[in-house]
Amino acid sequence: MLKNRSLIDPNDFTREEFREIFDLGHQIIADPAKYSKSCEGKILATLFYEPSTRTRLSFETAMLRLGGQVIGFSEAASSSTAKGESIADTLRTVECYADIAAMRHPKEGAPRLASHYIHMPLINAGDGGHQHPTQTLTDILTIERLRGNVENKTYGFCGDLKFGRTVHSLVKFLSNYEGVKFIFISPEELRVPEYIREEVVRKKGIPFQEVDQMEPYMNQLDFLYMTRVQRERFFNEEDYIRLKDRFILDKEKMSYARPDTYILHPLPRVNEISTEVDDDPRAQYFQQAKNGMYVRMALILKLLGIY
Amino acid sequence: MLEITSIEKGIVIDHITAGYGIQVFNYLNLDKADYNVALICNAYSQKMGKKDIIKINNVIDINYDFLGLIDPNATVNIIEEGKTIKKVKLEVPDRVENIIRCKNPRCVTSVEHYFPHVFHLVDKDKRSYRCEYCDDIVVPYPVK
Numbered sequence: 001m002l003k004n005r006s007l008i009d010p011n012d013f014t015r016e017e018f019r020e021i022f023d024l025g026h027q028i029i030a031d032p033a034k035y036s037k038s039c040e041g042k043i044l045a046t047l048f049y050e051p052s053t054r055t056r057l058s059f060e061t062a063m064l065r066l067g068g069q070v071i072g073f074s075e076a077a078s079s080s081t082a083k084g085e086s087i088a089d090t091l092r093t094v095e096c097y098a099d100i101a102a103m104r105h106p107k108e109g110a111p112r113l114a115s116h117y118i119h120m121p122l123i124n125a126g127d128g129g130h131q132h133p134t135q136t137l138t139d140i141l142t143i144e145r146l147r148g149n150v151e152n153k154t155y156g157f158c159g160d161l162k163f164g165r166t167v168h169s170l171v172k173f174l175s176n177y178e179g180v181k182f183i184f185i186s187p188e189e190l191r192v193p194e195y196i197r198e199e200v201v202r203k204k205g206i207p208f209q210e211v212d213q214m215e216p217y218m219n220q221l222d223f224l225y226m227t228r229v230q231r232e233r234f235f236n237e238e239d240y241i242r243l244k245d246r247f248i249l250d251k252e253k254m255s256y257a258r259p260d261t262y263i264l265h266p267l268p269r270v271n272e273i274s275t276e277v278d279d280d281p282r283a284q285y286f287q288q289a290k291n292g293m294y295v296r297m298a299l300i301l302k303l304l305g306i307y
Numbered sequence: 308m309l310e311i312t313s314i315e316k317g318i319v320i321d322h323i324t325a326g327y328g329i330q331v332f333n334y335l336n337l338d339k340a341d342y343n344v345a346l347i348c349n350a351y352s353q354k355m356g357k358k359d360i361i362k363i364n365n366v367i368d369i370n371y372d373f374l375g376l377i378d379p380n381a382t383v384n385i386i387e388e389g390k391t392i393k394k395v396k397l398e399v400p401d402r403v404e405n406i407i408r409c410k411n412p413r414c415v416t417s418v419e420h421y422f423p424h425v426f427h428l429v430d431k432d433k434r435s436y437r438c439e440y441c442d443d444i445v446v447p448y449p450v451k
Contacts, residue, residue: 087419107415109440113422128413130441195442199429235412 003305006115006122010133010173018140018173024298024307025141025291032065035297038306039068045098046072047090048125049081049105050232054267054289055125055134059102062296071098088117095120100303102134106232121303129163129233135266136169137299138292142284143223145291146262152179154220158247159227159272162190166266167227171196175204182208183217187246189239190229214247218256224249226265226273226285250274257282264288314343318369319384319391320361324451325349327378328359334373337363372400376407376434377448401428407436407447414441 002017013021028035044063048056051074060070073079080090087105091114094101102123103111108130115122126132143150155174157167161184171192174180182201184192191197191210201208211217218224226249234240249263254277257263265273265285277283301307323331328348337344343364352358366385374381375397383395404423409416416424416438426436426445435446 086421087415088421105415106413107418108411108413108442109415109438110419112440113415113419116422127415128441130413193442195429195437195444199437199444 001305002302004119004121005303006111006124007133007299007303008111008115008122008124009131010136010169012133015176018137021137021295021298021302022141022144024301025137025295026144028294028297029145029291032294032297035066035301037067038301039063039066039304042066042068042100042304043098044068044070044072044300045094045101046070046074046125047079047094047101047103048072048074049076049079049103049110050126051075052104052126054292055102055104055132058289058292059123059125059134059296062293062300065293066297066300068300087114091118091122094118100300123299123303126165128165129168129230130165131169131172132165132266133169133173134296134299135166135292136173137295138288139166139170139225139264139266140173141291141295142264142288143262146284147222150174150180151177153222154181154183156183156185156217156221156224157192157227158185158214158224158249160190160229160233160243161186161192161227163230163233164227167192167225168196170225172200175200175206180206182206183220184208184210185212185214185217185247186210187212187243190243214249214253215256218253218261219258221257221261224257224261224263226263226269228265228268228270228272245271248272248274249277251276251280254280254282313389314362314364314386315389317342317365317386318361318363318367319386320363320369320374321358321382321384322352322355322378323359323361323381324378325355325357325359326451327448328361330448331359331374331377331381332361334377335361335363335367335369337361340365370406371395371397372403373406375400376403379434399428399431399434402426403436407445409438409441409443410445411438411441411443414438414443416440 102125104125108128111124229244345362347360385393425439
């Protein structure tokens with residue numbers, strides 16, 4: 001039962017529970033009109049302490065397309081946080097008004113902390129460089145629509161793997177499935193954190209490589225997951241400037257990839273994927289964004305116990 | 308030879324890994340004790356080579372989770388009328404609360420301060436722990 005549960009980390013739900021969400025997501029894509037009044041009378045609070053375009057609009061659109069309503073804030077400065085209110089107090093107050101909440105925060109673990117103080121379902125919409133489980137739902141729904149299932153595939157992750165929360169969540173999720181292999185492509189300074197490499201990947205015996213070049217590995221991949229080097233995660237601007245243009249996917253690098261290698265990206269993109277790649281049918285990142293709305297509709301319905 | 312006399316009623320924490328005695332001493336606030344306390348560092352041990360020992364001439368509450376975290380091989384002897392009446396076996400705790408703090412500057416614990424700091428055991432042999440909030444891994448007291 002997913003009713004009244006919170007999604008903070010990809011390991012919070014079982015494979016079977018995620019299956020329920022994805023199945024519902026596919027059904028919504030097939031017939032969105034059927035669900036247009038499912039959340040009438042329900043309110044989603046979007047609590048965004050950090051800027052966001054896609055995730056916040058995706059959550060809000062998802063709720064509106066389900067017939068529900070939305071309240072919230074889009075930056076900490078416009079909430080009582082600016083007056084010094086704690087996360088716990090803000091969430092306890094919001095719980096008085098809303099049925100479900102999605103929360104983004106720059107500090108790692110903030111949604112986990114908040115979930116200890118409330119009873120309504122809470123969704124982690126990204127916490128610092130830590131986790132972003134609903135982006136993972138988006139990624140998995142996209143992978144399933146392109147290739148049927150997630151098993152027995154090689155996934156390349158490229159860019160900022162240290163602070164890339166979408167990578168952490170997706171690796172955690174995929175690690176529960178048979179036959180997956182990972183190739184981590186990044187500068188040494190931006191490799192996956194120890195807790196992901198040692199406690200998730202190595203502990204589960206998943207074959208993986210950590211490399212600092214793209215071209216030699218492109219033809220091994222079923223999916224290449226590109227990420228942006230995020231300026232906001234660096235304490236030191238010099239490090240950001242030194243590392244930001246290290247990996248840029250362009251037409252020339254795409255020529256090394258197989259015809260069935262798909263390119264995913266959680267967006268926003270800066271310059272790590274050249275715009276000349278956008279017209280390549282293997283570039284699926286904008287479709288991925290659309291799938292994000294559908295899978296968030298499914299998640300809201302499940303956590304509210306409506307489906 | 309340094310001589311520390313035996314105690315009548317109290318606690319002896321023995322076989323502490325050499326070097327960690329002072330941390331146990333500080334955690335138990337023994338520097339503020341108004342009863343007899345002895346911290347013995349680098350005592351000879353046939354088994355360990357050298358070890359630290361703490362003798363407390365009083366009955367006090369001991370947080371066994373903390374002792375297990377710092378050194379699961381230490382032994383705690385409860386003394387009455389000069390004799391050991393109980394030996395406590397320590398274990399590496401699965402979960403510790405408010406004993407270690409997260410050092411990750413990006414962790415929510417660095418800005419919000421009203422809730423317990425919780426860590427979960429990751430690897431018993433390495434004695435590594437994971438922050439409940441940010442998942443950062445720490446080894447607060449490395450095996451020596």
